[in-house]
Amino acid sequence: MDFLHRQVGLVQKQLAFVATDPVDWKLYVQLFSWGVCLFETYLLLRQYPLYSKKEPPKALAEHFTPEVFAKSQAYGKDKARYAIISGLYKQVIESALLHYGVYAWAWELAGQLTGKFGYTEEYEITQSVVFTFVTYFASSLPTLPLSIYHTFVLEEKHGFNKTTPALFVADLLKGWLLAIVIGAPALSGFLWVFKWAGDHFIPWLMGFLLGFQIIMVIIYPTVIQPLFNKLSPLPAGELRSRTEVLAAKLKFPLKHLYEIDGSKRSSHSNAYFFGLPWSKHIVIYDTLIKQSKPDEVEAVLAHELGHWYYMHPTKLLLVSQVHLFTILALFPAFMHAPPLLRAFDFPKHVAARPPTIISFLLFQMIITPLESVVSIGMNALSRRFEYQADHFACILADKLQSKDMVDIGDRLGRALVQLHVKNLSTVWVDWLYSAYHHSHPTLTERLRALDAFKAKRE
Numbered sequence: 199m200d201f202l203h204r205q206v207g208l209v210q211k212q213l214a215f216v217a218t219d220p221v222d223w224k225l226y227v228q229l230f231s232w233g234v235c236l237f238e239t240y241l242l243l244r245q246y247p248l249y250s251k252k253e254p255p256k257a258l259a260e261h262f263t264p265e266v267f268a269k270s271q272a273y274g275k276d277k278a279r280y281a282i283i284s285g286l287y288k289q290v291i292e293s294a295l296l297h298y299g300v301y302a303w304a305w306e307l308a309g310q311l312t313g314k315f316g317y318t319e320e321y322e323i324t325q326s327v328v329f330t331f332v333t334y335f336a337s338s339l340p341t342l343p344l345s346i347y348h349t350f351v352l353e354e355k356h357g358f359n360k361t362t363p364a365l366f367v368a369d370l371l372k373g374w375l376l377a378i379v380i381g382a383p384a385l386s387g388f389l390w391v392f393k394w395a396g397d398h399f400i401p402w403l404m405g406f407l408l409g410f411q412i413i414m415v416i417i418y419p420t421v422i423q424p425l426f427n428k429l430s431p432l433p434a435g436e437l438r439s440r441t442e443v444l445a446a447k448l449k450f451p452l453k454h455l456y457e458i459d460g461s462k463r464s465s466h467s468n469a470y471f472f473g474l475p476w477s478k479h480i481v482i483y484d485t486l487i488k489q490s491k492p493d494e495v496e497a498v499l500a501h502e503l504g505h506w507y508y509m510h511p512t513k514l515l516l517v518s519q520v521h522l523f524t525i526l527a528l529f530p531a532f533m534h535a536p537p538l539l540r541a542f543d544f545p546k547h548v549a550a551r552p553p554t555i556i557s558f559l560l561f562q563m564i565i566t567p568l569e570s571v572v573s574i575g576m577n578a579l580s581r582r583f584e585y586q587a588d589h590f591a592c593i594l595a596d597k598l599q600s601k602d603m604v605d606i607g608d609r610l611g612r613a614l615v616q617l618h619v620k621n622l623s624t625v626w627v628d629w630l631y632s633a634y635h636h637s638h639p640t641l642t643e644r645l646r647a648l649d650a651f652k653a654k655r656e
């Protein structure tokens with residue numbers, strides 16, 4: 199602990215200038231965020247021409263009829279065009295909010311609103327919660343037309359949309375309600391820890407956030423998800439018995455096995471597990487059940503159980519804790535820094551005693567480029583985990599000494615191809631685009647790896 203405190207101290211010394219020197223942070227943030235946005239646009243422009251190719255890669259040729267391939271290319275092209283336009287549009291809005299000092303205005307507005315209810319400036323946490331809602335609406339309302347377009351035009355055109363306008367509005371309202379019911383207390387707690395722990399906030403805040411994540415794991419399936427989807431126990435039958443046998447053989451603590459009505463909104467398909475270490479739930483999308491045979495869904499679940507077996511979620515949680523620690527270790531230098539707030543148009547009386555929420559928001563903007571690099575690293579790690587989980591499924595026959603499992607690698611391959619075809623997923627992928635955006639290897643890469651695992655076993 200002492201060693202860590204010393205390191206944090208050294209970092210703070212390096213960053214001491216933030217609290218004293220006037221730096222044009224606003225210009226930096228504008229340049230950074232435009233840099234990230236233009237880089238992402240450049241990646242899309244690299245990817246875009248690949249959607250004009252007339253034939254799939256050789257490895258996939260047998261799985262795609264010319265018709266399906268053409269559909270997948272057209273869908274990819276539309277998605278890429280949408281991504282370019284929406285990316286630039288969002289950036290213009292963010293940039294305008296910064297340029298016109300909307301954050302400083304929102305803080306004043308939040309102060310006036312809370313003042314009306316008798317909460318004076320000492321009630322920083324109350325004002326911070328109101329401020330967060332004001333800025334949330336200021337930045338998300340202008341992008342609402344984008345998600346309407348995405349659901350009702352883009353997805354609709356390619357036959358994926360199942361969301362009705364009524365459902366769309368209901369989802370939106372439920373999302374806002376959740377933000378108030380869960381977001382507001384969580385944010386208050388977060389800011390309170392800063393106040394209470396003072397300069398030694400790092401371990402306390404990490405503990406608080408970890409506790410919050412654990413609570414979410416518990417209440418998400420029981421309270422939150424039922425607001426949006428219906429989870430029903432998977433009916434008895436081949437798929438249910440196959441899954442139960444597989445879970446039992448692997449000693450996976452399966453508590454509940456659900457089917458989810460994902461088809462209510464979209465015909466994209468999936469399966470996943472979640473829960474606490476001693477009580478896990480598996481959820482399978484009704485669309486996946488409809489598209490694939492039970493023995494193929496079983497292979498998909500074997501892949502998912504591979505993630506559990508190698509403790510991938512726990513490892514990702516650990517990595518995210520290290521990431522969080524790094525961010526929190528950098529933050530104190532930005533915490534009591536009047537020049538930082540002045541650079542973003544905050545008036546002198548606010549900048550003199552910077553509210554934690556403001557410092558944290560500005561700090562997050564400043565580290566955007568760092569976060570892009572972290573997300574590339576996280577994607578690389580996640581792709582590695584995907585290969586490991588595929589490998590796990592392939593060696594199940596040896597692991598469980600079970601003859602029924604010998605062909606599970608083939609079944610997984612078939613299921614992946616079907617998922618890909620039904621979802622009209624992109625076939626040709628630019629390597630740089632993929633390295634930046636994809637948390638999963640491409641289908642061609644996965645099939646090639648599955649073949650290699652198989653060759654090794656034989």
Ligand SMILES: [Zn+2]
Pocket residue numbers: 501502505583584587
């Ligand atoms: Zn996976």
